[in-house]
Structure formats: C-alpha cells, structure tokens
Amino acid sequence: MKHLSKLLILIVALSACNNIGRDKPIFKIELPDTSATHQPDIFYEVKKKAAQELMLNQLENGSDSLELRLWAKVEVMPLGQVFIIKKIDNKWICLNYNFVETAKWSPDLNMLDYAKAFSIDTFGVKKLEPKTNWKTFFTAIEKEDIYKLPAQSDIKGWKNKVSDGYTFYVEYATKNKYKFYWYNCPDVYENEFEECQQMSNILSVFSKEFGLRMGMSGTDNCRCITK
Helix, strand or coil, rough: CCCHHHHHHHHHHHHHHHHHHHHHCCCCECCCCCCCCCCCCHHHHHHHHHHCCCCCCCCCCCCCCCCEEEEEEECCEEEEEEEEEEEECCCEEEEEEEEEEECCCCCCHHHHHHCCEEEEEEEEEECCCCCHHHHHHHHHHCCCCCCCCCCCHHHCCHHHHHECCCCEEEECCCCCCCCEEECHHHHCCCCCCCHHHHHHHHHHHHHHHCCCEEEEEEEECCCCCCC
16 A cells, blocks of 8 residues: 555656646747858847847846837948837836947957947937827737738848848747847838838838837838838
8 A cells, every 4th residue: 555655646746747847838939040141140139239238128038918129220320229019017108219329340350240349328218109099009010910020031032132221120029939030121122022011011100100210301211212
C-alpha cells in the first residue's frame, strides 16, 4: 500500500508539471525576414535605439493590453516622432513624442553602427485624442490590416527605388505577441503593391486623426509624392 501511495503521488506531480508547461502561452515575436542578408534589420535596430533614448518600455516584452506605436522618420534630417496608443486606467490615449537626434558620426563605423550612432537630447510629448473617436480610428486602421501587414522588404517583387525620403515603423504588442515592420515612402509604390496602398491609407488615418506631419508642403503631409 505504501508503494502504491508513492506511485500515485509521483503520477500526480508529473501530471502537474506537464499541465504547467501546457498552460503557459507561447510568446511570438515577428520581425522582418533577414535570412537573405544574415544581418540585423537596420530599421528595427534604429527603432530600439530611439525607444531606449526616449526611455520607453520595451514592447518586445509584451503588453497586458494592446499597445500600438507608429514611428515616423525623416531620413535626411535628424527628426522623428512616435505615436503611442495604449490604455491607461482602462481608457485609450495617444502620446505623441517629437524628437531631435544628435549624430555621433565616425568614419570607422559600418552601416548598422552608423545608423545607430545618435542620441536624443531634445524631445516633446503631447497627449492627443482622435479627431473623430476611438472606435472610428480603430475601425479605419484595422480595415487596412495594420496588424497583419508584412514589412515592405518582405513583399514579393518589391525593390527599393527611393533614396532617403520618409520611413515609418509600426510595432505593437499584446500578451502573446510582438510585431515590428517598416515602410519607406509607401505612396511611391501604392499603384504596384496592395500592401503599400494599405500603409499609405494607415498614414492618412494618422494624419487626419492625430495630425501626422512630415514637413512637406501639400494637403497630405505624410506622403513622399504630393498629389
């Protein structure tokens, strides 16, 4: 009987261990595919450096509720901004950081290190609300598959034909997933690739709802080519 009791205890313990392993959710991280270059994605590395300089929490660790960020960078100037959309006290808010980079250039740096050779010493933060309402905003960006779009470099047939311009990063996190992707001047390719058209539409939503501007003249200031 004593041996039987020990055996039952062992079976229960092993079963509990197995259940712990099964119940733990798998956290998924989705980044641009770099298998062809075997090099880190430069835009992702720049984003990480900027987030660190701005003292933002790392979305790569996940978020209890959805947190969405849209980064906007002017490639030929040390200017950038990020729109952070998250819940605080169970209410959606948007924090808009505008920042100025200070370059720390050295002739010995490779391309990746050169791209990350900056600090952010000056920035401002504004709390924003969408011009319409949160439901309309989320409906508009979800219609364009903001959570499903691939990185521009992962679009089949896409080839870069723009020097510098504007680059936009999207990242978001939930309890179980983190995703990052980027687009450079998506409006240039919107007639060729549906994904670029969708990204252009997402930027238009941010422009209308939160005032996204990149310093270009015209009615739509988040485009590389004015209409």
